[in-house]
Amino acid sequence: MKTRIRTAALAFLGLSLAYYLWASLTSTSLLPWVGGHMALPMIAITLVPMAFAFTGDSILSALTGTNSSEFRDGLMGLGTVRSVGHTGVTLNDQPQVRIDFQVEGADGQIFPAYAKMIVPLTELSLLRPGVVLPVRYLPDRTDRVEVDLSGDASAAQEAMNAAMIRKGVTTPAKLDIARRGIAAQAVVRALAVPGEIRDGHSRLDLTLVVTRPDGTSFETRTEKFLPPASVAQVQVGRIVQVHYLPENEREVVISLPVNT
Template identity: 65%
Template structure:
């Protein structure tokens, strides 16, 4: 996305530069043609196109917007690590795409190594799902180990990675054990008949 922005900005600068160069160096071929015509030829379309295209490209390639159009994480985060992000706060940025608001979300993230950090993410959220963003909601997020200030909500659809991150978190917190998770994953379903019951508390 950054490369696309740089290329667009460079092409826009070349287009505007050529227009100015042509207008300033234009020499009328005869006495009946005013020199001002050097500014109103076909080259006039170059700065108009540049001024129109640059904001569009910068807007479309903005944080969280490309993901809204493609349904995928950005190339930078696509192969990032998956952690658990707990929403702390969120606010609309004021930008909308097809009447859908862009939201800046602050997460408390637990990484795959158990380390906790604070990060933010920007994403386009449909109005029908905006009410689901509440403090305390946990979402799988993609992050980069060397840059933990920003994350992206995982859009890969790979629930196994999110479940793995959740399992590791529960093991670290002592809620379950790896052995119990292994039984749940590979155990054989069967039936049991209750012969007796006791009021003693379970341990």
């Protein structure tokens, strides 16, 4: 779409200029370069920059709610926000921002990248350093990415799971429990910090009292690696969401939101 609109605008400009030159050179008036034939080139000169501006990737994404064709089938990565700044462009009073990311690619490679997107004012405060967002990137050009707008939660979750396994903060067995296990609530009864750190995540040894769906409960112990910002969610007395398999209640997986 972007290419077609820009090509049409440039073609209109070229035809308008050609018509203007032809009309001026064949005119018999005293001022051959001035007249109604100036209207088309003036309109074209106005439309061309507008066409290029409104077919920018972030503008098109905001208008269509989808990623640009270039990134739509790009690889899924995880982008951690490093900084956010205004570009000075707005669309319907909504600002365009530049987001600088540290991206972890599908193969575990870490690289810096940026994205530009239109963000509603009500959501601007959610874009803060440390927030993790799914992004689409091109392996042969990693300097620029787009925040994933596909709504494919499963692909984003797979990327997150693969990253956590690579970092050693979870295991395939725990992910299987989270996927197949029974959802329940648990109260944190005790917490210990043995001092082990993996990729900035501290190991926490937790004692939980889990309430089964029938109202009975059982006590179990589990470990979880968490970033410093999430430790407050598992303090003693807090209620957390967990998953477990009925045939093995000793293995319990805690479910916490990524961005807190």
